Amino acid sequence: xxxxxxxxxxxxxxxxxxxxxxxxxxxxxxxxxxxxxxxxxxxxxxxxxxxxxxxxxxxxxxxxxxxxxxxxxxxxxxxxxxxxxxxxxxxxxxxxxxxxxxxxxxxxxxxx
Amino acid sequence: xxxxxxxxxxxxxxxxxxxxxxxxxxxxxxxxxxxxxxxxxxxxxxxxxxxxxxxxxxxxxxxxxxxxxxxxxxxxxxxxxxxxxxxxxxxxxxxxxxxxxxxxxxxxxxxxxxx
Numbered sequence: 001x002x003x004x005x006x007x008x009x010x011x012x013x014x015x016x017x018x019x020x021x022x023x024x025x026x027x028x029x030x031x032x033x034x035x036x037x038x039x040x041x042x043x044x045x046x047x048x049x050x051x052x053x054x055x056x057x058x059x060x061x062x063x064x065x066x067x068x069x070x071x072x073x074x075x076x077x078x079x080x081x082x083x084x085x086x087x088x089x090x091x092x093x094x095x096x097x098x099x100x101x102x103x104x105x106x107x108x109x110x111x112x
Numbered sequence: 113x114x115x116x117x118x119x120x121x122x123x124x125x126x127x128x129x130x131x132x133x134x135x136x137x138x139x140x141x142x143x144x145x146x147x148x149x150x151x152x153x154x155x156x157x158x159x160x161x162x163x164x165x166x167x168x169x170x171x172x173x174x175x176x177x178x179x180x181x182x183x184x185x186x187x188x189x190x191x192x193x194x195x196x197x198x199x200x201x202x203x204x205x206x207x208x209x210x211x212x213x214x215x216x217x218x219x220x221x222x223x224x225x226x227x
Contacts (some may be wrong), residue, residue, distance in 0.1 A: 034215070043202055043218040044155070088155070090216075099170075100216055104154040 004091050014111050019076040021106050023089030026070070032092040033039035033065055033072045034100065037085045043090055047074070079110045115139055118203050118219040125193055125226055133188045133222045136201030144186040145216065146170070146178060146203040155202070161186055193226040200224070 003026040013019040021035075032051045036044035038057040050056045050063040051071065062075040076083055083104075116137040125131055137144065147160040157170030161180040166178075175197070176190050186205075190197055203219040 045223045046215060046217065049215060099157060099160065101171075102155040 004089055004101050004103035005104045006087075006089050008104055010108040010109050011106055012109045012111055013079050015079055015081060017079055017105075019075075019079045019083065019108055019110070021074040021087050021089075021108065022071060023073065023103055024071045025089075025101075026089045027091070028067075028070060030070075030091045031061045033063070034090040034092070035061075035063060035074045036088040036090060036102075038088055038105065039085045047087075069112075076108075081110045081112055084108060115223075116203060116205055116217055118201075118217040118222050120222060121220060122223045122226060123225070125224075127195050127226055129226075131190050131193055131224070133201055133203075133224070135186045135188070135219060135220075136184050137205040137217075138184060139205060139207070139217075140183060140219075141205035141207050142183065143206045144180065145204040145206070146176075146186070146188050147173065147204060148172060149200045149217075149221075151200070175198065180201055193224075195226045198224060198226050 005024045013069040035047045037047050048058050048063050051066045053065050053067055056063045056111045060077045064073045085108045088105045089103040090100040092100050113125045114184045130213055142163045144161045147155045147195050148158050151153045156172035158174040159170055159178040167178050167180055176188050178188050180186055206216040206217045208222045
């Protein structure tokens, strides 16, 4: 059973600070990693994906992947109240494997 | 921006009724999925399809059934709804490449309440 683990939170971060979200996965063969944002009562929306070790930046968001340690993280710089949501980590076993395993999500609250 | 549509968005029905949740996408994606998510809980894959006439059960057992007669259409059916089927059902589609992995796009969801 492949597992994706996230701290459920809630994680509270002051506005303007850096929010750090972490995710670990059990399948060492996993290839692709995704971060989704889900507002309450809404469907998940893709923020970014990463498949190479290291950092990937997109605007205020940075994804970090360490395959040796089997963790992936998401950093949100200059946190805004609109960033308050649940962040889902998802892992794909192989490129084009077609199925993602989702974590339970971390609930993030940005405090004005 | 993904173009994937679900209807109805909200539905309240009585026990024993048959219901079909509709899902359509206009992107020509071969892969489509149904996820079930209870409020505040994780997503569970209940059905997926690689293309026309291809359907598979997901990781979570479900009494629902699906069909894929056309690429753009992936309806989910419950023959006899029960209160335990009360949940949010999310339809999704994806395009995968060797460089990006399998990027899944979700519809807005169908909230089903069985009374």
